[in-house]
Amino acid sequence: MRTILKNYSSLLLLLGGIIAGSILGLIFGKQVEVIKPIGDIFLNLLFTAVIPLVFFAIASAIANVDPSQKLGKVISVMGLVFVGTVLVSAFLTIVAIWFFPLQAVTTGPTAMEEMHTAGPGEQLTRLLTVGEFYELLSRKNMLPFIIFSALVGFAALKAGESGKAFRRFLDSGNEVMKQLLNIIMVLGPIGLGAYFAYQVGTLGPELFGTYASSMALYYGFGLFYFIVMFSVYAFLAGGMAGVKIYWKNNLVPTFTALGSCSSIATIPANLTAAQRMGIPEHIGNVVVPLGGTLHKDGSSISSIVKIGVVFAMFHRPLTGVDTVLLALGVTVIVSIVEGGIPNGGYIGELLVMSVYGFPIEALPAVMVIGTLVDPLATILNATGDTVAAMMVTRVMKGRRWLKDREDLQGPAARLSDPVV
Template sequence: MAHPVSSLWGRYRSVPLIYRIFVAFVLGSVAGIAFGERMTVVEPLGDLFLRLLNMLVIPIIVFTLLTGIRQLSPARLGRIGGATVALYAVTTTIAGIIGLVVANVLQPGRGVEFAGGEAQSQTPPSLTEVVLGIVPSNPAAAMSEGNLLATVFFVIVFGIALTYVRARQDDLADSVDSLFEAFEVAAEAMFVVVRGVLEYGVIGVFALMAAGIGTEGIGVFTSLGALVLAVAVAVTIHIVVTYLFLLMGVVAGVSPIAFLAGAKDAMLTAFATRSSSGTLPVTMQNADEDLRIKEHVYSFALPVGATANMDGAAIRQAITVMFAANVVGQPLALTEQAFVLLVAVLISIGTAGVPGAGIVMLTVILTQVGLPLEVVGFVAGVDPILGRIATMNNVTGDLAISTVVGKWNDAIDLEEGVWAKGRDHLGPVVPGGD
């Protein structure tokens, strides 16, 4: 007879992880609302979850990217990289346009009294600094500091160099293959660790939501509710129209519902952690095990997307600037709105790795259109919830674009994972059908 504790643990584990995390998410939010700042006592449990996730980011990038490069020629890597970056640029532009349209329709900030506030300004990086920052002066330092773009750049260069050494067909070729095999073993080991961390994530997500809502208060959803609502509406439209309808349904020709089923773990984790890079281990696991994207695609597309794909930020900044203009009684003309869109898209990549990136972007755009920086302090109260919504959007976009690039390069298994489950729900395929 099984021990009662073992039996109870087995029943707990039989419930899909995403459901357990969702319940923890809801219970944590309820606890934060009910007990307020007293729930900060569990904050260290949430911080531990974030530290565990961040601990995994650089090793997973290094090992999975090197394993993926083993299967790529430089030309193929160029095709995958070019398509990935181009899609990120296109969807970020679409996101900014959607944000402006929603802001013009809902007009957040109309009738809101501006009570001033302390401006939070940081100097944004210049274009030269952004470009030079991609190339690390010290690769080890870039990894230790969590500089994702610099780490990705070095690992790609190093991996391509290994493929050239292997192609020389000399005594070192076998050694290179052995090295690649070691990287593959390390990558698999890291995914085992990810599964363990996600088991703890049930506690971590509860603590994050309880402490976050307890500190911020339910007022974070109501004091500037029009701004939060506008961002939520725009993100929903972007996910449904751009990712699900256009990218999944039209471009990739796959089931949008199946895609959501494969991305839901990363989406929920992103909302809870407010960190695209911190969510990266979960995002990669969804890409590998659920969406069945080949490693040489997602090991490139996802790390780049975690830093460079700022669809959510583009939406958030466009709407927040429109909100600020309405609050101070200086509505923006269409030409000024077009300028806001351009600035938001161009600086999104440059500020992605800067602490308080949303504040940096907002400060820059407000300055460019001549709005007072004091508005930054006014909207700071809802910055945490806006960050959660934007991060969830970014992570969803990372997986959507990885799926499209995988489909274009015949690097996705549509017979397995969520795709197969989706067909099971639809019933047998009719012979001769599309």
């Protein structure tokens, strides 16, 4: 119990600040406007830290890929499985929102007209690029900035020995910016508490309906996805035997994820579970660690719920081919990007505001949703890695990969295969 409290201490402090601020808003009403600048200062610090943080995190990660690792087919199949399950979870969440519309209080005027006045080609150009370098530094252009950061990382990787000093700079900058964001987030309970005191004081208790609606959808659909869809994936990987062996070995990773509040901390438990499931070491040892940062079905569901809440706030339907495709694309990017960044969900929330042209006033509401869904999101993120490894094994080894194991509980050497 003490370990769980320690791991969730920052989350509990954040919720405590939000609850305290909400109570102040209920008691004092519009008089709490006097403390709104405290919340604004916190958000402004967060906004200014996000741009360099994203740059260093993405560029350094790509720049340090080991070009000598020729994992070829395993990496290719793994990428397809990761993207496939993220897209499935995202699309099913959109369908759930269509059947169970989210309720949200409007917090400000919409600002989407500009995005809809341009033609499709111009919209795509604005979405992916900017005309001047300085425009990359605006939080309104997060997607072009992410693309630019990735290109810098690839350039640093391609530079080889000549780019060694620059790669060290990227690594150092990444560590510094992580620490900066951690320092800023210490102010989170006070900053978000002040902001929510203002929102509750001015908008009233109906603001809580936004969270009740989104939480009911997330936890209801999330549990469905955890039980039903993970079973479907396990069945695709190994039939009924795959379903049985997955759930037999998934309990320890599940409780590890819940207790640690971290996909990364769950990697050792997942590696052990993968071995007991009969997943070859050369597959499990690649898919599970990379899945800890790149494969996040729980974050995918969370991203769509946040998008749905913002659309509900500004009375816009989450329908239309272009809207849905953009939501799916944003979700894939968010699921990949946020893994290597502390409080990385906030990066995704800024990206949502940017690509859809929503005003930034909606950000605190979706930040709180990200905090409230964190326990189940972590479970989905972490435990989805082993079932993904099972599907990769199914593609690499064929449909009889489980039957070919004489003893799935045997020594590690018996579970090892030569590299394909």
